[in-house]
Amino acid sequence: MGELGILLFLSPFQHRAPETAVRLAQAAVHEGHRVTVFFLGDGVYNTSRALADANPDSVVRRFADLPPDVRLVNCTTCARARGLVDAALVPRAENGTLEDLSDLLLSADRFVTMTQEG
Numbered sequence: 767m768g769e770l771g772i773l774l775f776l777s778p779f780q781h782r783a784p785e786t787a788v789r790l791a792q793a794a795v796h797e798g799h800r801v802t803v804f805f806l807g808d809g810v811y812n813t814s815r816a817l818a819d820a821n822p823d824s825v826v827r828r829f830a831d832l833p834p835d836v837r838l839v840n841c842t843t844c845a846r847a848r849g850l851v852d853a854a855l856v857p858r859a860e861n862g863t864l865e866d867l868s869d870l871l872l873s874a875d876r877f878v879t880m881t882q883e884g
Contacts, residue, residue, distance in 0.1 A: 767797065767798035767799045767800070768799050768800070768874075768875035768876065769799065769800045769801070769802070769873055769874045769875050769876075770790075770791075770794045770799050770800070770801045770802075770874060770875070770876050770877075770878070771801075771802050771804065771870040771871065771873075771874035771876070771877040771878070772787050772790060772791065772801065772802070772803045772804070772877075772878050772880065773804050773806065773867070773877070773878070773879045773880065774787050774803060774804070774805050774806070774809040774812065774880045775805075775806050775807045775808070775809045775879075775880065775881045775882070776807075776808065776809055776880060776881070776882070777808035777809065777811045777812070778811055778812050778817065778824060778825045778826050779811070783880040784809075784812050784825045784826075784829070784880075785825050785828070786880065787803060787812075787829075787878075787880055788825060788828045788829060788832065790878065791803060791832055791836050792832065792833075795832070795833050795835060795836060800835065800837075801835070801836045801837070802836070802837040802838075802839060802870050802874070803829070803836065803837070803838050803839070804839045804840075804841070804862070804866070804867050804870055805838070805839070805840045805841065805844070805845075806841045806844055806867075807841075807844055808844075808848075809844075810840045810841065810844045810845040810848055810850055811826070811848065811850075812825065812826055812829050813826070813829065813830075813838055813840055813845075813850065813855045813856050813859035814826060814850060814854060814855070814856070815830075815853075815854055815855055815856050816854065818830045818856050826856070829856065829859075830856035830857060830858075830859075834858065837858075837860075838856070838858055838859040838860065839859075839860055839861075839862040839866050839867075839870075840855070840859065840860070840861045840862060841861075841862070841863075841864065841867070842861040842862060842863060845861050846861070
């Protein structure tokens with residue numbers, strides 16, 4: 767099957783896009799696709815271990831609970847500016863580089879960008 771890339775700029779607090787990204791990733795994996803979610807800007811909060819632990823019903827927990835074949839990658843610069851060093855991330859999330867994003871853009875059969883709503 768193919769590869770789906772999802773770029774998420776939005777935090778888990780004020781937007782519905784993170785929930786949409788989780789559901790899209792689940793559906794794509796269910797159909798046999800590989801999925802990578804790349805987080806930029808406030809989107810990196812979707813990988814915060816503290817937020818996932820604070821609310822087990824949150825979208826952050828849902829990202830953490832995605833199947834192991836969904837790759838969760840943060841922009842390192844964005845994550846570190848917000849205090850999200852490697853130890854502060856949900857399991858399987860990693861801090862990556864813009865080179866990782868470039869590789870994803872080149873390898874993905876489909877690429878979805880989720881930015882500011884409305």
